[in-house]
Amino acid sequence: MIDLYFAPTPNGWKAAIMLEETGLAYRPILMQLGKGDQFSPDFLKISPNAKMPAIVDHAPEAAWGDDPVTVFESGAILLYLADKTGQFAPHKGDLRGRKELMEWLFWQVGNQGPMGGQLSHFRNYAPEDERTYGFKRYLGEYDRNLGVLENRLEKRDYLLGDYSIADMLAFPWAFIAKPLGASLAAFPRVADWRSRIKERPAVQRAIDLHKSEQNKGRHRADNNTVLFNQSAASLKPQGKTGD
Ligand SMILES: N[C@@H](CCC(=O)N[C@@H](CS)C(=O)NCC(=O)O)C(=O)O
Structure with a gap:
């Protein structure tokens, strides 16, 4: 059984898509990012960057030894699961x-x-x-x-x-082009590729996972001190220093 620390966002979907595609048994653990679940001491032990997705594999292959394997960062998670299966x-x-996979993953x-x-x-x-300024700059880079x-x-x-997992990583961010204020009109091959992937039953199951939680707790950055305006202090359990 694999624990998936998850919220319904593009990065969360990547790991859910791979778990659904492989048919591995997993248990989604819904994270309330707006409430700060990602800063809990137990989660920081799994994901020191305080971001989901992350997984804990309680039944790794024999070569990993007896202890569960924790993996954070979506690229590392999908690579781990591809190697496992x-x-x-x-x-x-x-x-x-493999070289091309690494290029597209990175x-x-x-x-x-x-x-x-x-x-x-x-x-x-x-x-x-x-x-x-920021919108223009990042829309240009996204495009x-x-x-x-x-x-x-x-x-x-x-x-x-x-x-492959390269598509599973890239798809979620193309999937949400419209809500990001972008358009695929000038990218017909991307639009077709996006449609082909979106039609896959495993992808649909992943995108539907905890769908009702999507965009919950969306606040303007100046009204939300949990998701934004963090400092390194958020990464220390209860803000303690020195350990
Ligand atoms: N590079 C990371 C990015 C993960 C990421 O940014 N996750 C966001 C949600 S999409 C998150 O957990 N945000 C919580 C926060 O910023 O406090 C990956 O690919 O896994």
């Missing part, structure tokens, strides 16, 4: 395939994800009189990353040829 990633002996978690996250911040959370996807999909249906 032998599914949705090039075989370890396929060096060129591209997603270092580019498309953070730019989409900042775009969401300036569209949905920033005080209205401080939105304009640029859609262009990267569009070019990559010119010669293949999925990022690595076959459907």
Whole structure:
């Protein structure tokens, strides 16, 4: 059994999609991010960056030893699950395939994800009189990353040829283009790829997971001191220092 620390957001969906696709038994643990569940001392032991998704695998393969395996960061989670199941990633002996997987995994978690996250911040959370520059900047970067996807999909249906964890990582941020204030109209291959992935039953189950909690607790950043305006002090249990 795998515990999935989850909230219904693009980054949460990535891990839920992979768990649904592989059919691994898992237990979703809903996190109330607006209430600060991510700063609880127990969760920080699993995810020191105080962000979900994270997983705890209580039945890892024998080579991992007896203790449960904790994994934070969506890219690391999907790679761990791909290695565990032998599914949705090039075989370890396929060096060129593995290299391309790493390229697209790091591209997603270092580019498309953070730019989409900042775009969401300036569209949905920033005080209205401080939105304009940030929104323009991150919409441009979000669009640029859609262009990267569009070019990559010119010669293949999925990022690595076959459907893989690279697609599961990138899909959620393209899925929410419209609510981010962006458009796929200029990216027809991305739009088709998004539709193909969205139709997968496993993807639909993941997107429906705790759907009623979606966007709950959405507040303007200047009215929310839990989700925003954090400092390193939030990462110390009860704000204690020195341990
Ligand atoms: N790089 C991380 C990003 C995860 C992330 O940003 N998660 C957000 C929700 S989408 C979160 O937990 N936010 C809580 C907070 O910022 O306090 C990953 O890919 O897993």
